[in-house]
Amino acid sequence: MVRTQPAQDFSIDLTSVGVDEWRDTARQLLNETHRLLAERFDMGAEAEELLLLRCRAVDQVVRTGWRIVAGEPFGLTLLATGGYGRRELYPQSDIDLLILGEPAHQDAAQQAIQEFLAGLWDAGLAPGHAARSIRQCIEVAREDLTVATALLDTRLLVGERRELESLKAALNAPEFWPPKAFFEGKRGELRQRHARYNDTAYNLEPNLKEGPGGLRDLHTLAWLSKRLSGVDRVCDLQGIGLLGSDEADTLQRELWSLARLRIGLHLVAGRREERLLFEHQTTLAKRLGLKDEHKENLAVEQLMQGYFRSAALVLRLSERLMQRFEESLSGDVSHVEIDGDFEAFGGYLALKQPERFTTEPLLIMRLFDVWQNTADLRGLHSNTARALGEALDLVNESLRDEPDARNLFMRMIRHDHAALTLGRMAHLGVLGRYIPAFGKVSGRMQYDLFHVYTVDQHTLTVLRNIDSFRDEASKQRFSLAYEVWPRLRKPELLLLGGLFHDIAKGRGGDHSKLGADDALDFCREHGLSAADSELVSWLVREHLTMSITAQRQDIADPEVISKFAAVVGERERLDYLYLLTVADIAGTNSKLWNAWKDRLLADLYGSTRFALRRGIRNIAHGEERVGEAREEARAVLLSHGLSEAQIDRVWSGFPEESFLRYRPAQIVWQTMGIVDAPLDQPRVLVRPHHRPGALEVFVYSPDRDGLFAAVTATLDRLGLNVVEARVLTSTQGMSLDTFQVLDAGSEFISPERRAATVAESLTEVLSKTPLSAPAVRRAIPRQLKHFRVPVRIEFSENGSGRSELSLVCADRPGLLAMVSAVFREQQLRVHDARIATFGERVEDFFQLSNEADEPLDEAAQQRLREAMVTVIEADRTRG
Structure with missing residues (x-):
């Protein structure tokens, strides 16, 4: 940014006014200083200059207030502590004051002190204060490390310097927080603070002050330098050999870089805000002069990449210095060759x-x-x-x-521990130099709620997931992956695919294709065979294909399996692609890997393996698959004691599509649950998945228009998220509908009890005539409000005699229930639903027909499109 010459400091004389006039004049001084600070910030002024600008103004107000309002109480010394003592006053920072003196003097001046503090509040400051003697300061500080730390930054404002020197002498006494105890205490604080932020600086809404790699880490190094080494600043450690010149320059640079971000955040937020929230990120990026380069390198993403890189450097140097402090205290100089x-x-x-x-x-x-x-x-x-x-x-x-x-x-x-080594190389800055493309995505975030990590941290998480597949401990989370892993011919090829799969993000263009080219070049340069190089490149190019196929297409459709199998081509590639897909989804967002995605990918993997065994041109046709499902399910039902007659009676109502859409295990569960069910009453079956947080719901009920809307509204009211729905009707007029749902809010309730509650609630709703289950309106969460996803509705014909609708829009609570209500109002039937959520964005697919089971004509499509857009946009406005 080009800097222009800033205006001169604003100056007001506060020394010759009365008490009443002082309050108004002091407020005017602070307001004008704030205006000037904002002006200079926008012109590119350095953070140190801006902090001192506010500190000088506040010093003037505090000192004159002490004289004019308090009347300079006898025997008391006024000190600045904490950030104010360090002269680091941000636009919305409060000020910490210590009134130093003997209790008798404090008591006598109590009224004057209260008037002084009230005057500061009236002037627009937020003072925090303590009134203690030196002895009291030491007593409190011995018991409270936070107080002891704040006292390290004391600075004289008004009074006798000898009082400050006496306090410092007491603080420097050997028995007052011995160096080792002080170090262990501050290190413990740092670790606890980092743990509150999940031990990562890479949060979507980082805390600039308290988060890992933030300003508090730098303050901790400064306090340790003072207490352990007796120097005033971290940079002074150079003189005693604890800090290199490059390290000192980096620490100083990142201090002022983070400080400038925090100043900007206070200006943008207009309050004391330390979290770089979504609602402030875009505004701050604009205020810093950053501009969108293209849709994959937005100004806000440039802002956050700069922050994450600063935080990474601070963490790296902080760890290094903490180790040196520990070494100097421990005296361990053992050498082992x-x-x-x-x-x-x-x-x-x-x-x-x-x-x-x-x-x-x-x-x-x-x-x-x-x-x-x-x-x-x-x-x-x-x-x-x-x-x-x-x-x-x-x-x-x-x-x-x-x-x-x-x-x-x-x-x-x-x-075997390659992922750990690559993580070390990345943390120490080597991996980004050895693979320059990786260096370019270090700290790169995507401005959405789907990707919760920066590209480099996501990549390292994917590599750790891959590494975990070999361990038996991963069986519960990645059961099929644990089985597939031993079949890999060369596991390092999968790791290389994971390393390069997102390496081209932010360049513009298709990152999968660009990354595939990078991977191919790298593999050839590192001596891999042509076949192995092509496999790694193919993995990078197709790393999204399996996820998209599983979540957005009907994998019960033989044609879908045929097309996917044609892309994969062979069993080995399927194994590698499946494992990369699992590691990628689980490494994108901790909430993404769930029982539903686990099952979807496992089903797609199994169907594709079967297809590849038979040959891509000889995919099992529907009749054959129906026959196999019947045979497998019948054998299990007979083993459970059902007779052939009972099975045939239930299955006489099942359309052929049931045996194509549902897995044999599902057909067994459904059959056993409804074998004795009357045809005129609803029966709802609910069972928990073997992994927590997921339920399967089967609705067997007299089929009625509006049933889908009633079920989805009820599930929404129960706090369940529908991720898939199969809607079938028996030949006897009964629904055979299955819903896969995720439950994020019942961790303290047993899955069996939760399943029973859901079954009871749905049965009650479906037993009523007419059906009625109005959708519950809920407020849109704060984070979702700051992302705009245009509503996109498209129709297509899929050859099934039904219309397929795809809906892309911003996520919000109760969306499916709201959309289902629109379908009901438009007198439409839902035959299939696949619900996919990617952070703030949903991509839902529905198979629809009119009440005559015919596809929607153009007029009906237009009416539905208009109704859905109206409802979705109106709900967004209300939120």
Whole structure:
């Protein structure tokens, strides 16, 4: 941004006014300072300049208020503490004051102090204060580390400097928070604070002050530097060998980078807000002068990428300095030889001569290979980490072209703990240098609610998921993946597919195709065979295909399976693609991997394996599949004691489509549940999935128009999200409808009890005439309000004699119930529904007909389109 010459500081004389005039004049000074600060921010002023600007104005108000309003109470000294003491005053920060003096003086001046504080409030400040003697300060601080920490940043405002010096002397006494206890206390605070944010800086709405890699981490380093090393600033650690010049420059740069973001956030929010919420991100990006480059590199995404990169650097350097502080306190100088180049120093991996990185860059790759193959290391020694950071520029084209470096990389990726090693390389900045395309997506976020991680962190999560498939502990979450994993010929090919699958995001164009080209080049350069290189490239190009097929298409349709099998072509590719798809979905958002997606992908995998065994041109036809389903289900039912006559009687009402749409296990469950059911009353079966949070609902009821709307409204009222619906009608006029639902709010209720409650509620609704279950209107969550997804409704014919409707729009509570009500109002029947949610966006598919079971003509389609848009947009406006 081009900076222009800022206006001169605003100045008002507060020294020669009376008490009443002081309040108005002080408020005017603060307001004008705020205006000037905002003006200078928009012109590109540095954060340090802006913080000092506000601090000078606040100092003037506080000092004159102490003299004019309080009358300079005898025997008391006024000190600034905390951020105010550090001269880091943000636009909406409060101010921390310490009134230092003996109790007798404080009591005598109590009225004056109260009037002083009230005056500051009237002027527009938010003072927090304590009134204590030096002895009281020390007593409280001994019991409370937070108080002890705040006192490290005290600064004289009004009074005797000797009082401040006496306080500092007491704080520096050896018995007051001994260095080791202070370090352990602050490290414990840091770990607890990080845990509150799930130990990641990569939150969609990060906290600039308290989050991992935020300003509080830098403050913690400053406090530890003061207490443990006796220096005023972190950068002063250079003088005693605890900090390198590059590290000092980086810490200073990132401090002011994060500070400027926080200043901007306060200006945009207009209040004391530390979370970079969605509603502020776009506005702040614009205010910082960032512009959209294209739809995959929005200004807001540039803003967040800058923040995430800053936070990553702060975390990296914070870990390094914390380790140095710990080393200086522990005195552990044990050396254990690893090989001629490396050793374990105090339990940490260390290059014996760290300066050798600059003359032998291959040692950078060897470092990770040795780390990967040496057990019981606590981590990387801080001096080696410093030298590595200073040598990162040497991870360049020359090193990448070196055959030994390429061989080391492939050796590491073939290791059982490859994902851990790649994570270490990424964290220390090496992976983004060795694979420059990965460096470009480091810190890159997508402005939506679907992708909760940055691209690089998502990729590393996918790699960890892949690595977990080999462990028996993963069976509960990834049961089929655990079975498929041992069949992989070369697991490293799957890891390479995971590493490159999103590497081209943000460039513009199809990231799958661009990434496939990158992967192909990389594999060829690293000596993979043509067949293996093509497999990795194919995986990257098709990494979304299986997910899209499972979630958006009818995988009970033989034609769908035939097309997908043609894309896959062979069993080996199916195995690799299935595992990458599972790892990708589970690594995109913790809420995405659920029982429904698990079953969908497993069903698609099984159907495709069967198709590939028979040959792509000889996919099992409907009649054959129906026969197989009947035979398998009948055998199970007979084993459960049902007679042939009972089975035939129930199945006489089942259309052929039942045996095509439902799996044999579902047909068994349905048959056993309704074998004794009367034809004139509803029966609802509900069972929990083997994984928590999912239920299957089967509705056997006299078929009536409006039944689908009544069921979906009831499920919505019960807090259940419908993800799939199969709507069939028996030859005897009974519904044979199945709903797959997810339950996010009943973790404290047993699945069996929840299932019983759902069955009772649905039975009660379906027993009434006429059917009635009005949809419940609920407020749209805050996060969803800040994303706009245009409503898109399209119709197509699928050859089934029905119309297929696809709906894309913004998500909101109760959407399916609302849409179902529109279908009912338009006198339409729903035969199939597939519900897919991607963060703030839904992509739903419905098979519809009129009440005569005919497809919708153009007029009916237009009426439905208009009605749906009206209802959805009206609901959005109300939200």
